[in-house]
Amino acid sequence: MDDRPSSPFQPRTVATRALGVGRPPSTALTPSIDVSTTYVRDPDNGYSSGHVYGRKDNATVQQAERQIAELEHARDAALFGSGMAAAIAVFTALPQTHIVAPRDMYWGLRVWLQSPHRHRHEVSFVDMSRPDEVRSALRAGKTGLVWIETPSNPLWTVTDIAAVADLAHRAGAMVCADSTVATPVLTNPLVFGADLVMHSATKYLNGHSDVVAGALASADRSELWSRIKDMRDQQGAVLGSFDAWLLTRGLRTLDLRVKEQSRSAALIAERLRGHPAVGAVLYPGLPDHPGHAIAARQMPSGFGGMLSLRLRGGVAAAITAAARVQLWRRATSFGGIESLIEHRASIEGKGSPCPDDLLRLSVGLEDPGDLYRDLAGALDLVTHM
Numbered sequence: 001m002d003d004r005p006s007s008p009f010q011p012r013t014v015a016t017r018a019l020g021v022g023r024p025p026s027t028a029l030t031p032s033i034d035v036s037t038t039y040v041r042d043p044d045n046g047y048s049s050g051h052v053y054g055r056k057d058n059a060t061v062q063q064a065e066r067q068i069a070e071l072e073h074a075r076d077a078a079l080f081g082s083g084m085a086a087a088i089a090v091f092t093a094l095p096q097t098h099i100v101a102p103r104d105m106y107w108g109l110r111v112w113l114q115s116p117h118r119h120r121h122e123v124s125f126v127d128m129s130r131p132d133e134v135r136s137a138l139r140a141g142k143t144g145l146v147w148i149e150t151p152s153n154p155l156w157t158v159t160d161i162a163a164v165a166d167l168a169h170r171a172g173a174m175v176c177a178d179s180t181v182a183t184p185v186l187t188n189p190l191v192f193g194a195d196l197v198m199h200s201a202t203k204y205l206n207g208h209s210d211v212v213a214g215a216l217a218s219a220d221r222s223e224l225w226s227r228i229k230d231m232r233d234q235q236g237a238v239l240g241s242f243d244a245w246l247l248t249r250g251l252r253t254l255d256l257r258v259k260e261q262s263r264s265a266a267l268i269a270e271r272l273r274g275h276p277a278v279g280a281v282l283y284p285g286l287p288d289h290p291g292h293a294i295a296a297r298q299m300p301s302g303f304g305g306m307l308s309l310r311l312r313g314g315v316a317a318a319i320t321a322a323a324r325v326q327l328w329r330r331a332t333s334f335g336g337i338e339s340l341i342e343h344r345a346s347i348e349g350k351g352s353p354c355p356d357d358l359l360r361l362s363v364g365l366e367d368p369g370d371l372y373r374d375l376a377g378a379l380d381l382v383t384h385m
């Protein structure tokens, strides 16, 4: 007698239903990817799992969000399809207001804020490293938001988050910090008094140059925070589950990567200071950097993996040196495991406050001695330009 199980269904049904609803029972060590766009109702017509529809309830996306919320000491976090989508969600969820933002903020956001047809706000740009400038730009009861970016890209200007948050809160404004460069390994802006923190997760959080994503994390479940999440869910600026899974995997080595990249960057910055082609090394870890003391307090376990060089030979020397390195890859973006070099003014274009003799370096996980020798060799070639 054949006691093998027999299905009540036709082969076509057996194949289509793939053993029915949900995950196979498993004690998998590694997180699974929830690719479902929809979830099954309970027999009593409810949704006790809390998962209804993929645009807002994807379990893999929520796992990465919880990871980021914990890392930032936040009440809640939300992922977006890019860093730009995350940042712009803050600006568009705000009722019409006055915003104070840094003059040397991430250029993509600065360009967006400077385009009056894109939003309803009035924006004042200030040197955020100077609390007196922030104080005089604030309008009590009228300024709704102060945007911080520290260290700022690509000059690595350091902002005292606690000081600016105090000034902003006295004037009745909220504070959002773009902490893409610092990462939660080096700074937790919410602990220093910011209300929101933003990340381009494309950079260090994912860290492998294979996902475009953005994140916001909030100190509390404020009215603004609910509006941000509602808008994200309605407008569909969401992250896909495969990307969220890669982000979760990248986050598992965030601490090790960022600390090692900070150590290598500090070493390279120190050694490059003596190179005759280099006029200045911009790195918050160097004692003569204007923001060094604040950075030392705000970034106790490292000054980050980003630095910039200003070349004595100007724009021609900068572009030539970038073309002569072998190990560093000549590409935009940063925060990945591979080291990148970029002539920043070339990509920012007209109107950029970025000096044209500047090379931006993103230090990866290669051996720092190899990285230094490769770069120093390229700089040797432009010493007399």
Ligand SMILES: *Cc1c(COP(=O)(O)O)cnc(C)c1O
Residues within 6 Å of the ligand: 082, 083, 084, 085, 106, 108, 109, 149, 153, 178, 180, 181, 199, 200, 201, 202, 203, 212, 213, 214
């Ligand atoms: C890259 C970047 C952004 C924008 O993020 P995307 O993921 O590219 O949309 C915002 N802020 C900073 C500081 C960045 O470096």
